[in-house]
Amino acid sequence: MAGKPSPDYAALKARVQELTQRVWDLPAIKARYSRLAQEGIPRKTLHRDEIIAHKQEILERVQKRAEEYEFLSHSCAKGSALALMEEFGLGNMEIAKALSPFPGFGMTGWICGAVTGGLIALGLYFGSDDILDYEGTGRTMTAARTFIPRFEEAMGSILCPKIQEEVIFGRYMDPRASRENFDAFVRAGGYEKCALPPGVAARLAAQVIIESLESVNCEQPKATTRGSRPKPGCR
Secondary structure, eight states, X not given: OOOOOXXXXXXXXXXXXXXXXXXXXXXXXXXXXXXXXXXXXXXXEEEHHHHHHTHHHHHHHHHHXXXXXXXXXXXXXXXXXXXXXXXXXXSOHHHHHHTTTTTHHHHTSOBOHHHHHHHHHHHHHHOOSOTTOHHXXXXXXXXXXXXXXXXXXXXXXXXXXXXXXXXXXXXXXXXXXXXXXXXXXXXXXXXXXXXXXXXXXXXXXXXXXXXXXXXXXXXXXXXXXXXXXXXXXXX
């Protein structure tokens, strides 16, 4: 039986280099973030057909914004989640605050925070306000079981140290282990380079959401606001 496909490490490393050399428009990024912080995540009316028609544009936008929010916040978890929340009108800024300890799973060397942020957004989109809605819980699990393997296939791992070693730095920097490690991480362009995983995660999670729209024939109005409960995929 064939093994798992190997990531395109050359393309990933080229992307890391591109992020290192990017001229980040910090005033514009900060202004956009400040609006979210002051006004909250804007509620949206999501038009199924419009989203499907603009799929590639949406994927490009969430990827870039996840990279930008990681660079601004110094958090891969916040980067991926916030880009998706903004795009699809999900959640609130308290969720971004709650994601503070999740990069590297509390910087313990476990799951990449970009994956966690993506999962949070998928939970907000596919889940239910009712904790007894087991079907809603099941939808989130289905989405997660699609998203996580795709991230692993794209990046080679879902673990922070493996991604740092094989894609980003060539070794595990472990920036919270000591002041020396942290300073080395910053000098190596850590916040620029670590924008890669949240960009990938946000794009893949958005793809899962859009695929759910593509796969469902809706028998009700296709334009709905967040907070209403259309059938799954008809949002």
